[in-house]
Amino acid sequence: MSTSTTKQEPTIIVGFEDATPLLERPEELRAQADRDGYLFFRGLLPAEDVLEVRRQLMGILVKHKMVRTDRDIMEGWVDQENVRDMESWGGTGVTREAYYDLQKLQIFHALPHHPQMLRIYTTLFGRPVLPHPRNIARLMVPCPSNRPTPVHQDFIHIQGTQNVWTAWIPLGDIPRELGGLAVMPGSHRLGVLSVSQAEGAGGLEAILCDVGLPWIEENYRVGDVLTFISTNVHKSLPNQLGDRVRLSVDYRYQPADEDIEEKSLQPHMQVATWDDLYADWPTDELKYYWKKYDLTLSPWNEVIRWQKEKIC
């Protein structure tokens, strides 16, 4: 007699519940966050604020000849010829040079301090919030060196407290075919999962046995905000359009009185020093803002990152 195990394909749900009304009912917001490990806010950010960030990022893609200028630049039509052999740098979607230009933009570092963003986390935590300065952008140009982001939990890459929440913000409409983020509700209760090596941002894939949880996908619109705790399992969908860039940012927040690992205070991928990135900023108030907090640093633990190769 032979035995075989068949892996159950997870259910896919399209469309999140909108948690915006719960910002007026903190207890319910916290209960939902605790139950699902994520929250979704439809149109919370003013479209014009998000679109200005998009406009400036598109300007960088134009400068580096990655998007076409014979069509509306805001639509992000890719210059296929120029990106074919592009070496994408560390899950950012673009070259190191283009990513450096982006990290110098004040507006990109100011968006996480938007009053609507701070409102989410002051309501969720009920105490002072620390936005991490290590802000990340994904300029996911469809090209051979860019792969969808694998199934993962952020905690192994961030460490510090597990109570870090990622805000994933689409910079423009991102229908599912353009490759937005999908989350697995309730997956934060699985604990920190083992990983194996993978292609795509982060380079590590969480090993999911038959956990019986669905995936939730979304057709994102400009102004939407998705947020999830660092142990929530998520991934990006593939960009099936193939001719348009997917732009998003991911910012992180935690209660200011919980542990933080030092690299969360450094520029992403240490692409430059803060002094270098700040050089052209017209105003000073956001420079080194985290120094006003009395932070508790916790050490990096390589063992957390490499709980590898568990067999289901």
Ligand SMILES: O=C(O)CCC(=O)C(=O)O
């Ligand atoms: O946008 C992506 O492809 C990856 C984002 C992500 O995994 C995150 O924000 O934690």
